[in-house]
Amino acid sequence: MTLAEVPPEVTTAGAATPEFERAAAKAESRRGFLLAGPAYLYLLIFFAIPLGIVFAYSFANRNRFGEAVFTDAGFDAYRRLAAPIVRDILFRSLWLALLTTAICLVIGYPFSYYLTTRSSKVRNILLVFVMIPFWSNFLVRNYAWRVILGKDGVISRITDFLGLGELEILFTPSAVVLGLVYGFLPFMILPLYASIERIEMSLIEAGRDLYASGWQSFRRILFPLSRPGVIAGSILVFVPSLGAYVTPEILGGAKTTLLGSYIVTQFLTARNWPVGASLSFVLMAVMLVATIVYFRAGGRNL
């Protein structure tokens, strides 16, 4: 090796130091922040601030003209949620949401179990046909019932033909429950299917082997093992049913005001913003709690 080929002198400038490592980590952090920046800023302005405004209004008062004002702000609006009319609406909403959940579970459980007994090819096709209504336009699917249930509609003519008289359930709580079940049944089926599908069939066979009857093996083995799916599915049906707005508006009558419609009314017609705001916050709290339960039940993995 000649002298000219001797490599250049080692410079220490490029050696690593804790300062360099920190600077590199900082640059990395800055990059992340910049990437998140646009969405962060957007959600702060157009989500966090609106949420804050609603929160503020839930503590507001109303002046003589019914306008929301912040003098004497306090828990007035929350206290008024205990008024009989609001309480009735809350209970009715809860009851209809529970009923919807129960019906979905009773229909959805055997259906999901049935799916798991099919061959994989058939099962895929069957699932796609659950998926299609799941993703198609919700408003239109509710409207379809309006057409069917209406006066002279298909249903009432069938019952008439059968000699049961014209069935008039449109604009009743029954119609609302029917619409909610129709809308949310897929939300029950899909997590149920996911949790039943992963249960080892051999466990049920083992149960049968140990002299369990069909009912016993369902009650003692299948059902307990599919519990995460039952919980997840129930929450997925219950929560949107509780806050439902479109379905009761289309299929329900004046006497079946539910939570969602009541909140909307507070803003659009009654102009009682504080009560509407506090009620939406209560609804949100229910939703948050349910979401936490959902994740606890393993919803993330379903």
Added chain:
Amino acid sequence: MTDPVPAVTITGITKRFGDVTAVDDIDLEIGDGEFFALLGPSGCGKTTTLRMIAGLDFPTMGSLQIFGDEVGTLPPNKRPVNTVFQAYALFPHMNVADNVAFGLKMQKVERAERDRRVAEAVGLVQLGGMESRRPNQLSGGQQQRVALARALVNRPKVLLLDEPLGALDLKLRQEMQLELKALQREVGITFVFVTHDQEEALTMSDRIAVMHEGRLLQVGTPEEIYQRPANRFVADFIGRTNLLEATVASSEEVVLSNGMRVAAASEHPTGTKVAVSLRPEQAFLYRRGAAPAGWPTIDGVLREVTYVGNALVHTVAVDWITIEVRTPYRSTETTPEVGDEVSVSWEPGGVTVVGD
């Protein structure tokens, strides 16, 4: 004339992740053209060391040179090294040819030159005709070759390999060991590879660095490491051995825990607790009293004999421990049977003293 410049020079490198010190003040030189192994159990810092050479992690402290150029703070795309990743990390959306051509494209090597070099690299790893296949259409061994070609096509100054054979089954792994070695001789560049498999390291490398808990315990040729382990951990990790607790009596002699004096050179001060490493194949088994005169001998009872194909492994219970003795298997010989009274013996100087 000057000394040849090492391919990789690591001086005082430390890497901390929060409170955890992954690599603790390492000094290491890897020579030009060496096949070098970083060996150690998982979590010993070997992969972190490799990643720092590649530029995928920055050291907390220290100097890292490649052929004399300081690169410690350069990003991976500015370093003249390439990596064969664990599980290969082939781009699943590109075919073999595009995978191999990726580095050249990024370096803006012109089309004709690129095609020529890709063809050459694909030929080198014997994948001619597979150019338009996707990674998921290849076997594990073929994917490994693509990963090699993808790195080598860039003519790196140093090739880094992270557990290159870890994903292959035993038979294929043994084939690839030889093939990798041949490939390295053919291309003549420095290979640095990480493995937790001591047998693989011994078979393939020119030199081995044994790491444990972020520290470098010993660097040497496979023979040095096997025959003269620097400490108890290395002796135990590399191959199989019997470790007999002992105390240094003088620079020429140690005392075993049963009071027996054994000739063994050591540099430890008198009175130091050490261990004597007796390799199973360097121990001999005799019927009680038949050991050659002048050889260190320990009496015991034969507890178990295991036939392992070309050898017999005997487990002998002596006073305070059990000792493993490995003897070549010859069907014509009669050997002691389980329950027999035997002696374990070794040639004077056939043991190594290892400290903590």
Added chain:
Amino acid sequence: MSVIARGPLPGGRVPRVRQRAGRWSPTRAALGVNAWFVYAFFYAPIALLVVFSFSADRNVGRWGGFTLGWYEDFIRNESVQDAIWVSVRVALLSTVISVVLGTLAALAIERFRFRGRQTFDALLYLPIIIPDVTMAVMMLLFFSEFFDLLNLLFDADLRKGFASITVSHIAFNISFVSVVVRARLAGMDRRLEEAAMDLYASRWKAFRHVTLPQIAPGVAGGALLALTLSLDDVVVTQFAAGPGATTLPVYVFGLIRRGVTPLINSVSVVMLVASIGLVILSLFVQRSRSGSAAGPQGVPAANRARRST
């Protein structure tokens, strides 16, 4: 996250075929009957709606002979045409913007540690779990306060309409897109990016040539989801829309509340066909990519649930 997440087969595993003893039992028969009942329940109303959209009778649920008249009405109706136009513009614009912002957000959260990351993560989830009605109320109050303020400060004449609808749709779509893209990113081997950098790619080129092609199905799925949600939304839009502009679902919703007419049948069928077209497209996107896919199905049912009350 994946009821649906890995598409029709949760977990992406090869499904086991359950043992089926060939013998008949009342339980088995009941299960089969129940299944067919569920499918009839799902599809009969939709089918009947389609049938009656071709009925000449003015009563929406009675058959009065075949006609295409209501579709002609639909095509001639300017309010409907305007609403469709607004819907399409809102959907496309909000999808494009939320896909960009949502993908960047997903990258930031999955690939970087930065200050405020956890707050951002929570903020990103909120629009998914918040009830529709609450979100609607938020938009109403925000736009009335915000526009009042701007109008006062700058003597401007801002009104709710196209812009406020789009803004509110982006506010929920960002979150849905980022959830879908995140699922995809989380499933991607990070070593691929490292390998690209090791092979002389700069950060940008590694993203462009390796990360982006890998997450493309997730981005496409997120976009389809955003389109669907935007075209589906009634409540939030109703509150964010002023007199200036309205979307098709809000317009139809208004019509239904005033009383059903055969025109609504034909508009509904068109909306239905469009939404089913999107579903099939997304299933197709999912199928055409091997490996784990994230179509709209890449979103937990909870997400979908929230947008359809």
